[in-house]
Amino acid sequence: MTIILTGGVGKAEVADAVERLAPAGVEVVVCNDMDAATRLRAGRADYFLGTCQTGAGASLGVLVGLMGSAVCHTFGRSVPSEDEVNALLDQGKKVFGFAVDQIHAVTPKLAGAIAART
């Protein structure tokens, strides 16, 4: 079971969007940045999807500081392609930030790519 945590301003909407896709083998939990850092470090969760106006501030919060920038990526307000998402997952990125007004465009791509790896 792959566990995705959501955080930031649109955490409930992102969790809804993931649940609506109902990807097999993926569980989504509404969380926040501080708890998420603790859970990711302890290996009790796999990915974190954060959202805010910029796609980086409240989205990533303390995660860059606690997890290191190597596993964090922000899309800002842009919408990535599937190849881009897969390339980032290949690099070992676990923490993703994106803009709250792009939730419906970005979430399915991320959730789909993560589900394809379970």
Next chain:
Amino acid sequence: MSSTVFAASTGLDFPLAQQLTVVALCALTAFLSHLALAVFNDGVRPFMLDFVQGRTTRSATTAVSFGLSAGFIFGLGAPMALSSGVLNPWLLFLPTDVLGILAPEKWLAPLLGGAWGAVVVFGLDGANDLAHDLPVDFLTAMQQMATPILFLFTLFPVLAITRQFGRLRGALAGGVELALVVLTMKVWPEVFAGAPAMAVGVLLLIGFAVAKDVRQRRAERDTAAVVTSTRGQAPGDPVAGKGAASGGPGVGGTPGEVDPMVSLFGSSAARLRRHLPLFMVLGSGVCLLAQLHVFGGGEATSFLIAKGQYAEAAQVDFYRALGFIPLIATTALASGAYGIVGFTLAYPVGYLLPSPWLAMVCGALIFAGEVLALSWIGKVLGGLPSVRDSSEHLRAAIGDTLQLAILFGSLLAAEAMGGGLGILIAGGLYLLNEAVGRVVVRMAAAPAAVVVTGIILNLLHWLHLFTPVKS
């Protein structure tokens, strides 16, 4: 609506002293950004840690800063300034973030920042004069924004409570607020009707959140007591251990293990405290800018400042600050770089103060207090997860209410300019922006559409195809 008159309705022009203030403040903010002591963009702040610790280069950080800021400079700051005639932080401080980090030398940063300040202040001055001279004046039409902004903003605590604590408590808060608005209109007609309702709504939200955290901590303490009596700290539940460690008054606490969050936060707070005098100068500058009444700090406050409703602007930005304090505090503690406008509390204080000198003194004191309290605020927030949640719901709720208010107000402005044709063009441009994937940030799309509508209507007037609507 309060009895505020259309004080500033015919164009803000900036006297020399104000222009110099803006230029000097932009020079200072670029300098602080160069030193990685403060950035305005909350999204850039998490990335400043690697820069502060020398793990990334100046040019890479510049790229991050530009990438996260460009959309908000051209998609939020510029349209808001053009449509309100008032300066805003996105237009002033996002570019100085970028320019400060970009500048390879220390002396170049303030020069670039000051130059940007001059471009903005003279450019906006010229644009304002031009807009007011046109037959179809969109700046005056934008005064229509104030009523929807103020009355819909009144509801933001209700939305936040509903999102966080469910429909029942949301409905309760909604009923209380509506009753208070009606009561205020009847009993104190000179007070803005939403003021007491907002205050009570926010108190309800904070009350629910603190009550939840206290209940949760009590429950955790009970289980922790059971666990410790059986076998020290349970290794299987690191979350409870960390929560207790960062939550202050040692509940069980894991001895010998340094919480990475505590050490990260501590070194960042110490870094910022070392530069306290510089932050005090910054604080006096930000508070002074707000006091000059040529600047609106929040997404919607520019329109209230433009209409001369300073007390209402102060209320809106004060409540907005409650949503941003936890975000700014945690990103500052996690990165070692503070916010250019601090916790944004200097805005409402500045709007209300009667004299520029007083604003400079108060701004310095506010920033000193904020920087000194940062470490403590981080500890408190660590122990109150529901309060941090509330601030996120609060920001989401503020976004929702302002979204509708700005869209509706923009359509009212479009109607005031050009009747049905105005609504058609402005509404059409807004929908077009949605259809192409939101090139302009949603919050600024409608005001930007009104500006374009104003230009189109003026062109049509010039071609004798349109007669301006007389209000």
